[in-house]
Amino acid sequence: MDILRNLASFLADSVRLVFRGNRAYRIWVAVLLVLMAAGGLAYANQLRHGLIATHMRDQVSWGFYIGNFTFLVGVAAAAIMLVIPAYVYDWEPIKEITILGEMLAIAALVMCLGFVMVDIGRPDRFWHIMPLVGRLNWPQSMLAWDVLVLNAYLLLNWFVVTYLLYCAYTGRHYIKKLVLPLVLLSIPMAVSIHTVTAYLYNGLAARPFWNSAILAPKFLASAFCSGPAILLILLQILRKTTPLRIKDEAIFKVAELMAYTMGFNLFLTAAEAFKEFYSNTEHVVFSQYLYFGLKGHTALVPYAWASVACGLAAFLLFLIPKTRTNWVTLNLGCVLIYSSVYIEKGMGLIIPGLTPDALGEIYEYRPSTTEVFVAAGIFATGFLVFTIMLKAAVPIMLGQHTMGKGRPAPPEPLDPAI
Amino acid sequence: MTEAPDPRSSEPLAGCEGCGSGGSDTSRRAFLGTAVAAVAGALVGCGNDHVEDFLQHNFRELSKAEVEEMIARLEREYKAQFGREVHVGHEPPLPGVIFGYALDLSRCIGCRRCVHACVQENNQSRDPQIQWIRVLQLDKEEGVDLRHADQYYDPPEVPEEGHFYMPVQCQQCKKPPCVKACPVGATWREKDGIVVVDYNWCIGCRYCMAACPYGARHFNWGEPHLPAEELNPDTHLLGNRPRPKGVVEKCTFCIQRTRKGRYPACVEICPTGSRKFGNLLDPKSEIRYVLENKRVFKFKEDLNTQPNFFYFYGV
């Protein structure tokens, strides 16, 4: 009963925290809500007419939604970039902030699920994919695996975050024997979600662009080099807006690790390009379409080269210690790598895989207005989830908001910047 | 046919009792049914039909009685939708039959009559347009090379000089990548070799479409539009019955015809006799004659899908 009462109090106080905030916070939330409303309207239109409201057709049957999904799985997996040094190498400066990485993973997974829901043709039949209740074609279907591992990872992160915050709220120490194994488990789980997502594409012999053994390593490399970029920017924001103390060296260490993964990612890209263009089999048409255009269709070419250029520039900025430790260039590098991987995982993966299609036809896919609005709505939802979690979590983490001895402590005057 | 339950009666939901198969499925479904029925019924408002439709399980898990009820329900729906009697059969595979198909590339002239006969026979949506067969115009000098394929050719007469024609439809593979890919098991290979789709189970994720190397699977992106006077009322549950929005469909070797012994529509309409069809297990069939006396090849055979669809050059 005690636990239930504490939990109820924990939830109630968290909700209270979320609804209190300064002007900037309210404006931010308002913007997100507007975007969500716009996305909701666009989705209603899509529900009414069907997926014909998008620009996906038989020839390119996956597009913007699945591209975003793939990218966000990478972001979710990247949380472990903080976990590894913090817990495996027991590096104190990062330890407190791994929880932020896990919250980011939760928000990213919420968005992933959102994108899957808006992409399927029969959302009313969503229950068909649930094990036991529906019929899950496991272990044959990679999508079935993906359903399982993504939800397991989400549950894991959600549990760890909730438990840690609950402990901080009730003022007691978390049980290390419970938390540590789970956190360490999240490392192979994060690897698994992105490997399974890569296998989704990798396993399709029908799509030679995807049917390459390098796909799973490439996914992991690009996830690890781009996911933490969001975290780095976030940490800087949190440092300025909350009493949260984050050491410079924590940020720079993460940036250094990212540099190595960026280098590896570039190497894998080069390896892929070599195989395609040097061996020059019929399968080169997909890479050709992406980087050089095919039969006059060149819509993706500027994006492809922008992705390469941004990735290269970000790598150099992160590699050279001088630019890595300069806040301007560091943040520029974050934006660059984020853009580079967003293109690489989105339009640089899905569309060339399906263009030309199985019978050699080229249909140039571009997202429709509906797709853009729905995607914006889902991104806004994810951002809102993350914001809400942060809004409740940060004060609790800082010990500013605790339960005290069975009574909710009067909230400390919070930093007006929040 | 069994008596269709009166939708206005307060009978308990079908699928919850009298299940002949899947013992544990029964209790699970019973629980699900009763738990969700109230909510679903309240939400949907009217009609047991909608609720039954929502709760229905994968075709392979249904008992005989449930299949009959499903068919009765579907025939009611089609009657309401088209204003015509529609017969939905569910003939099982004929014993000792595996269907094979052979297409003579030396004789196909690319006239596309097969495409349109298929559309008529199989109740495909006219607008947005869905066609299960795609005819590729290829270059004689390049052979079967998809880099030189064009399916939008429209000359005044076919065949055009320097080109030959290759229609592509579902190859009914023995190792179908689409069946492997489907996360909910909505598509599977039947005993007679036909790969079918349970249109009431498909969630429309389109993973199977990405998995198919032949571009043979098609999606109902919008609400399919089929004028009532163009409807073919002789349908099969897993074949040419009118499909809803948001599900995948494809060639089923005219399952509604072939399981009754008839040729598929494309075979019958082809004016040059380029299409051959029969039972691979019958040594005296036309298809076996083609395999033994002509040299066949399989499309994209390096992908090891082992299609039951063969291409050959008759002359």
Added chain:
Amino acid sequence: MTKILPPPLAPGSGVAILGLITTQSTFTSSNKCNDPAVGPIHLAEPHPEGGPVPSRATRSRFPAWGLGLLLALLPPTLRAQAPPPQGGDGSMPEGIQVPKPPFTEGIFPCTSCHDGKSLKVNPTPRPLTAMHDDIVLKHGPASRWCLDCHDAQDRDKLHLVSGEKIDFTVSYRLCGQCHGDKYRDWRVGVHGKRTGSWNGQKQYLLCVNCHNPHSPRFKPLKPMPPPEKPDRIQAWKGGAR
């Protein structure tokens, strides 16, 4: 419902009869196998101007009374279904139906003119001027001419290389002499159009239903419309559900 066609009205024969009412030429100009009415599926031919294909089946353009009249006029031998052909190397499989030869109206029996009395037999190869001048013979070398296939003595028959006279109803035996591989393929159903059941009764066509024996090369057809391009596919204007 399964359409079961009674043997005498098998699509091939129906079309063969229809073919008799087309043009004045000795042999109809259109290939019967291209006729959409052959086979239980009815498909409208593409419009000459290339407009949208009407989806309604095109019914026969010929009046029913003409058909009845024609049936009445046909000699009894031809009104009956052609007997299962006896080939030189084995008979046709059971359950095969072959339609009647697609003669031009009024041209058969040939002996109504070529009775041996009013018209004398002239076996000299030459271009014809008085009659049958509409026939253009494009079949084989330049030395080919009419009496290579048509029997000089009995014009109601064709003759094989051995001299054996055969009916027009089994003209495929004549074709098969030179085109043996195609003949063998046709007999098992691998050459040419077939309708019906893969495990039962089938309908065949005669060689001459698709290949004009005087100019056998398959004529090009107007193709049916190409598919819609994906960027043109939109929701039906009639509205969503």
